Amino acid sequence: MKIAxxxxxxxxxxSILCVSCSERNYFDNGETAESFTRGKTVYRLGDDISxxxxxxxxxxxxxxxxxxxxxxxxSRTDVEIxxxxxxxxxxxxxxxxxxxxxVFWDGVLICKSGDPNNSLNSDRKGKMISKFIIPKxxxxxxxxxxxxxxxxxxxxxxxxxFYFYIANYDQILRGDLKSMVFIHIFAGAFLMAALYFxxxxxxxxxxxxxxxxxxxxxxxxxxxLFEYVRSYIDIHYSNHHTRLEIIxxxxxxxxxxxxxxxxLQFKFPKRTKILVVYTAILVYIFFREHENHDSSAYNMVVFxxxxxxxxxxxxxxxxxxxxxxxxxxLLASIYFNQVINYDISIHIGxxxxxxxxxxxLSLRTKEQRLAYENSLVQSTRLKLExxxxxxxxxxxxxxxxxxxxxxxxxxxxxxxxxEALAEEFDVLNQVExxxxxxxxQEIKLCKSHISIMRFxxxxxxxxxxxxxxxxxxxxxxxxxxxxLLENSITHCLPSDENSMRFKLIAFTTKNTQEYTFxxxxxxxxxxxxxxxxxxxxxxxxxxxxxxxxxxxxxxxxTNEGWKNTITIQK
Amino acid sequence: xxxxxxxxxxxxxxxxxRMTKEFFLNTLQKITSVQSLDEGLEHIxxxxxxxxxxxxxxxxxxxxxxxKETATGSFHTIIISANKxxxxxxxxxxxxxFVPKPFNKERIxxxxxxxxxxxxxxxxxxxxxxVKKRGGIHLVNIDQxxxxxxxxxxxxxxxxxxxxxxxxxxxxKLSQLLPKSFERIHKSYLVKTTEIKEIIVxxxxxxxxELQNGEILPVGRTKYKALKEKLFK
Numbered sequence: 001m002k003i004a005x006x007x008x009x010x011x012x013x014x015s016i017l018c019v020s021c022s023e024r025n026y027f028d029n030g031e032t033a034e035s036f037t038r039g040k041t042v043y044r045l046g047d048d049i050s051x052x053x054x055x056x057x058x059x060x061x062x063x064x065x066x067x068x069x070x071x072x073x074x075s076r077t078d079v080e081i082x083x084x085x086x087x088x089x090x091x092x093x094x095x096x097x098x099x100x101x102x103v104f105w106d107g108v109l110i111c112k113s114g115d116p117n118n119s120l121n122s123d124r125k126g127k128m129i130s131k132f133i134i135p136k137x138x139x140x141x142x143x144x145x146x147x148x149x150x151x152x153x154x155x156x157x158x159x160x161x162f163y164f165y166i167a168n169y170d171q172i173l174r175g176d177l178k179s180m181v182f183i184h185i186f187a188g189a190f191l192m193a194a195l196y197f198x199x200x201x202x203x204x205x206x207x208x209x210x211x212x213x214x215x216x217x218x219x220x221x222x223x224x225l226f227e228y229v230r231s232y233i234d235i236h237y238s239n240h241h242t243r244l245e246i247i248x249x250x251x252x253x254x255x256x257x258x259x260x261x262x263x264l265q266f267k268f269p270k271r272t273k274i275l276v277v278y279t280a281i282l283v284y285i286f287f288r289e290h291e292n293h294d295s296s297a298y299n300m301v302v303f304x305x306x307x308x309x310x311x312x313x314x315x316x317x318x319x320x321x322x323x324x325x326x327x328x329x330l331l332a333s334i335y336f337n338q339v340i341n342y343d344i345s346i347h348i349g350x351x352x353x354x355x356x357x358x359x360x361l362s363l364r365t366k367e368q369r370l371a372y373e374n375s376l377v378q379s380t381r382l383k384l385e386x387x388x389x390x391x392x393x394x395x396x397x398x399x400x401x402x403x404x405x406x407x408x409x410x411x412x413x414x415x416x417x418x419e420a421l422a423e424e425f426d427v428l429n430q431v432e433x434x435x436x437x438x439x440x441q442e443i444k445l446c447k448s449h450i451s452i453m454r455f456x457x458x459x460x461x462x463x464x465x466x467x468x469x470x471x472x473x474x475x476x477x478x479x480x481x482x483x484l485l486e487n488s489i490t491h492c493l494p495s496d497e498n499s500m501r502f503k504l505i506a507f508t509t510k511n512t513q514e515y516t517f518x519x520x521x522x523x524x525x526x527x528x529x530x531x532x533x534x535x536x537x538x539x540x541x542x543x544x545x546x547x548x549x550x551x552x553x554x555x556x557x558t559n560e561g562w563k564n565t566i567t568i569q570k
Numbered sequence: 571x572x573x574x575x576x577x578x579x580x581x582x583x584x585x586x587x588r589m590t591k592e593f594f595l596n597t598l599q600k601i602t603s604v605q606s607l608d609e610g611l612e613h614i615x616x617x618x619x620x621x622x623x624x625x626x627x628x629x630x631x632x633x634x635x636x637x638k639e640t641a642t643g644s645f646h647t648i649i650i651s652a653n654k655x656x657x658x659x660x661x662x663x664x665x666x667x668f669v670p671k672p673f674n675k676e677r678i679x680x681x682x683x684x685x686x687x688x689x690x691x692x693x694x695x696x697x698x699x700x701v702k703k704r705g706g707i708h709l710v711n712i713d714q715x716x717x718x719x720x721x722x723x724x725x726x727x728x729x730x731x732x733x734x735x736x737x738x739x740x741x742x743k744l745s746q747l748l749p750k751s752f753e754r755i756h757k758s759y760l761v762k763t764t765e766i767k768e769i770i771v772x773x774x775x776x777x778x779x780e781l782q783n784g785e786i787l788p789v790g791r792t793k794y795k796a797l798k799e800k801l802f803k
Contacts, residue, residue, distance in 0.1 A: 394627050397652030401672035402581040458580045490629050524606070524629060 035091065036166040039078025047072040047149065052104035054145045070119045070153050075162070077146040084141045085168065091139045092169030093146075094131045097162045098237040101150030106138050119151035124236040133169050154238035176231045186351050187224040193358070194218035209264045213361060216257045220350060223250045227347070244293040251297040252286050255304035258353065262308050265360050266315030266323055278307055301349075305330065308353070321367065322360035329356030379545060383432060385538050386479050389486075390428050402456040413455070420451035431478035435546050439474040439506055439515070442481050449482060450502075453489055460499035461489075467506040474506050474513060476566075477542035483535045484517045484564050492521035492561055513568045519561040543568070572618060575603040576610035576636065577625045577650070582671070586623055586650060589675055593682045607636050619645040621685060626651040626660065637663050638707050641700035644723065644738040646746075648681050662697035664747045684746065696747055699727060701735045710735055716781060717761040718744060718752075730783075755779060755797055756790040763800060 042061035050056065051074045058076045067073050085091050093110075095103065100114030111132035114125055138144070146164070165172070197214035201207055226247050229235070235243065256279055263271050285299050309330050315323030333349035389395065399421060407414035427445040431437045443465055450461045468474065481504060494500045501520040506513070536555070543551040543566070550569035555562070571594050577583040583603045590601060602617075604610050607628050614622065622640050624647055626633030633651075637660060640647045646666040649657070650673065657668040667681035698709040710727060719726045720741030727735040737744065745754055753763050761779065770778040770786070777789035779797075789797060 393652040393654070397671035398579050398582065401585070401652075402579060404672050404674070405581055405585040456579050456581050 035081065035083050035085075035168075037080045037082060038164075039080065041075055041077040041162065043067075043073060043075050045071065045073045047074070049149075051076070052109070052147045052149070053107045067152060067156065069156055070151055072116050072149060072151045075148045075150070077148075077164075079144045079146050079166070081139055081141050081144060081166070085136065085139055090136050090169050091134045091166055092131055092172045093134055094129065094165045094167075094172050096129050096164070097148075097150075098128065098155060098240070099150040099152035101148050103132065104145075104147040104149070105134055106144050107147075108135065108138060110134060116149050116151045119153040124238065125234075127234045128237040128240050129230055129235075131169075131172055134166070152237075155241050180228050180231050183224055183228060183347055186347060187221050190217045190221040190224070190351075190354070193354075194221060197361075209261065209364070210361075212257055212261045212264065213357060216254060216261060216357070217354065219250050219254050219257070220354065223247065223254065223350075224347060226250065248286065248290075248293050248297055251300055252282065254350070255282055255300045258304055258357075259307045259311060261357060262311040262315075262326070265357075265364070266311055266318070266320050268311060268314045305333070305349075322363040325359050326353075326356035329353055329359075375545070378541060379435070382538070382541055382545060386428065386432055389479060389482070390425055399452060399456060406455060417452070417455045420448055420455065424448035424452060428479075434478055435542075436475040437478045439468055439476050439481075439504075440470060442476050442478065443468065443504065445479065445482050446485050446502075446504075449485060457489070458498075459494045460497070462499060462501040463504075464501065465504040465506070467508070468504075469506075469508070472508060474508055476515065477539075477546055480539050480542055480566070481515065481517055483539055487533070487535050488517075488519035488521070488562055491524050492519055493524050494521055511570055513570060515566045517564040517566075518558075519563075521561045523557055523562065539566075571598045571620050572600045573598065573602070573621045573623065574610065574613055574617070574619055575601070575623045576605075576607065576628065576633075577603065577623070578605045578628045579625070580605070582625075582650075586678070589678050590623070590682070592675075593679055607631055607633065610636055611639060614640065614643060619643065621645055622647045624649050626656055627653060634659070634663075637665070638700050638709075641665070641698075642702045642707055642738055644740065644743075646685055646739075646743060650678075663700060664696050664698065666746065696749055699735075699737060699744075701727070701737050703735070708735075712749070715752075715762060716765050716783065716785075717759060717787065718748075720758040720760075732783075753793075753797060753800060755793050756788050759787050761787060766801065769794075769798065769801070 040063070042058050042063055043065040044051070044058070044061045045065055045067065051058075056076075061076065065073065081091075093103075093105075095111075095113075100116045100119050101112070102109060102116060103111045103113075111130060113127050113130050167175075194214050194217035197210050197217065201210040201214055204210070226243055229243070230240075259278060260275060263275060268274075282300055282303065285303060286296055289295055309327075312323055312327045312330060316327050329352045333352045336348040336352065337345045339345075403414060403417050403421070406417050424445065427441065427448055431441060431445070443463075447463055450463055453459070454461050485502060488502065489500075492500060503518040503520070505516040505518070507516070508514075536553075539553060543553060547568055552567045553565070555564045557563075573590055573594075575583055575586050575590075577586060583605070587601055587603055591598060602613060604613060605628075610622075610624070622643070622645055624633060624636060624640065626637070626649055633649075634656075637647065637649070641663045647664075648667045648669060649660045649665050650669045650671065651657075651660075652671040654670045657670070660668050666684055669677055669681050697712055699712065699715065701708050701710055710729065714729045714731065716728045716730055718737075718741065719728065723738075723740055725737045725739060725741050725744055727737055729735065739747075741754075741758065741760060745752070745760055748760065751762055751764060752760050755761050761781070765781050765783075767780045767782050769789070770780055772778065775791060777791070777794045778786050779789055780786050
């Protein structure tokens with residue numbers, strides 16, 4: 001049932017996206033022209049200043065011409081002003097084209113950008129995007145002629161692009177400013193985020209995820225800068241291509257890093273393979289229609305969105321922390337894609353996705369903090385547990401009672417008993433603050449415990465060990481073997497000769513450290529389970545504290561008594 | 571005197587045994603020492619006993635299971651344990667004394683004296699009387715007890731709900747364990763004083779009490795004065 005609903009959800013999401021994508025024109029600036037309509041644009045090679053006049057017959061001019069480097073050519077466009085500007089208002093025109101040019105409106109020169117006679121123009125002052133006022137007396141309702149005299153030196157293959165827009169002049173100026181201010185708030189936020197997470201990474205070099213996030217934020221900041229730099233810096237048309245190239249590369253990098261980041265947060269099987277294939281496809285998209293920069297960028301972003309969605313949906317199915325919120329943010333980005341034009345929606349959509357990434361990062365930070373706090377509490381608890389071993393009433397009071405008896409009945413033996421007790425306390429004091437101790441010290445602790453128990457139980461306890469080598473590092477959390485020894489003394493009966501034998505075998509290889517602790521005796525109560533006892537909990541908690549998941553611990557009866565095995569992966 | 575010691579620490583068991591022997595001397599008929607609960611329960615089942623000396627923490631097993639069992643027995647139980655915080659709970663089940671470890675000769679003899687001198691425990695901690703019932707052990711809350719009647723070596727416990735339970739301990743032993751709210755009014759009767767409605771004085775120095783539920787119980791001539799003092803003080 002659960003899988004079925006998830007499938008339906010995925011199909012639903014994909015269909016929404018397909019519909020939304022198919023209807024989008026990535027080159028739509030979202031304008032709704034109320035004041036004018038664009039007519040046909042025609043071209044002609046050559047240069048004649050009279051071509052600026054409205055009266056010139058351009059019916060034989062071509063709609064498409066092959067231009068030559070540095071050669072002057074003209075374009076003439078019909079424009080109809082539907083509504084004359086209001087009183088005290090004036091129309092402006094925004095032009096977006098390549099080359100050095102002069103613009104004539106109804107035969108009157110209204111603006112000049114660079115010098116068409118010298119298209120190699122060394123000072124490169126010609127702007128790619130230019131905004132000019134149309135004289136009030138020329139913007140009457142009716143037909144007009146927009147004639148442009150221009151020449152191109154750089155990027156001839158890119159010359160056909162020509163865009164203009166007529167509106168109130170103040171509106172033209174303000175419109176750009178509005179979206180810029182808005183989008184630069186995002187840019188600032190992402191710069192700050194990039195720096196913050198960079199510092200976080202510098203303080204914890206192991207946190208690769210933080211670095212990915214930081215770089216992604218920084219790339220996003222750069223993307224906004226390069227996208228909008230044209231609004232406040234005059235870019236010569238020859239540099240426009242470079243700018244688009246940079247935007248393409250940044251988009252490519254973001255498209256690689258975003259799913260990588262999600263894959264680090266929501267770990268799915270065969271990650272590396274899938275990501276390599278993904279990157280390969282991305283490279284293909286990047287180079288396929290390379291010169292069509294906007295299209296490539298858009299396709300990369302859409303592809304990234306799909307892959308990210310797949311990863312996040314996987315996270316949701318596996319009920320991973322934060323996956324749902326990120327999924328919502330991904331879906332919200334479709335909404336922005338639907339309602340706002342591409343240039344802006346890609347940034348808002350990205351921002352929303354990045355907010356989602358922010359959110360999971362904050363969740364992870366919280367998880368880490370809690371885990372750290374827990375580990376501190378756990379360590380303190382284990383330390384207390386260790387200390388309690390020597391002062392818990394059952395041990396201490398029974399020992400003291402036996403001790404009194406020995407002192408009263410055989411004072412000289414009593415002294416030996418006290419010495420054994422002192423020895424155990426001494427070793428416990430030495431190891432209380434450690435999380436790992438040499439096995440030799442643990443054996444010392446066990447032997448002192450045996451001495452005490454010998455006096456208390458009057459059983460002949462014997463200790464053997466094997467494979468202990470002072471020259472190599474053989475470590476163990478404190479009182480682990482000691483706990484096993486206590487358990488054996490409690491749960492095993494001595495043999496017929498009133499003796500009980502313990503044997504510790506240490507087996508060290510390059511990658512593992514194994515300890516086998518054997519008890520030779522009769523088990524007191526076969527049915528009774530000890531694996532849930534506080535002793536075993538202590539051992540497991542201690543091993544986890546030092547080795548995480550890289551250990552195993554087994555405990556089982558044998559024909560001769562009991563066998564415990566601890567294996568640690570180094 | 572037949573005594574059982576349940577203690578898994580051999581040295582301590584020996585110490586208890588030695589001190590017991592020194593105290594009871596020739597009144598001691600038999601003393602047995604076992605190291606586990608199972609052995610202890612087995613021994614209790616098969617032998618007539620006067621006293622059980624019990625360690626509550628044996629090889630990691632909970633001694634309270636045995637305590638419930640021993641509390642139903644005809645014998646007294648003395649706990650010898652390292653866990654003092656268990657003392658209160660032990661008294662709730664009706665033990666004669668709780669000797670904390672480590673102990674000396676004086677302390678254990680104090681406990682033994684309670685048996686010999688038939689001293690009252692003088693605690694208010696007894697909460698339950700453990701009775702054997704339908705094969706299991708049933709804990710009767712002290713608040714539900716009206717009075718107890720001696721019937722030879724065992725006793726009959728009369729409850730507020732009109733029911734009657736049998737207990738293996740003698741009236742003598744129970745009177746040692748029960749809190750002060752219970753008064754011995756007759757050689758065969760122990761009554762909760764709060765249940766007494768009035769004292770009836772009959773002709774010829776014959777006394778009786780009427781309980782809240784209307785039952786009338788005899789009062790021993792020697793007990794009358796003490797009872798009167800307690801009620802009208």
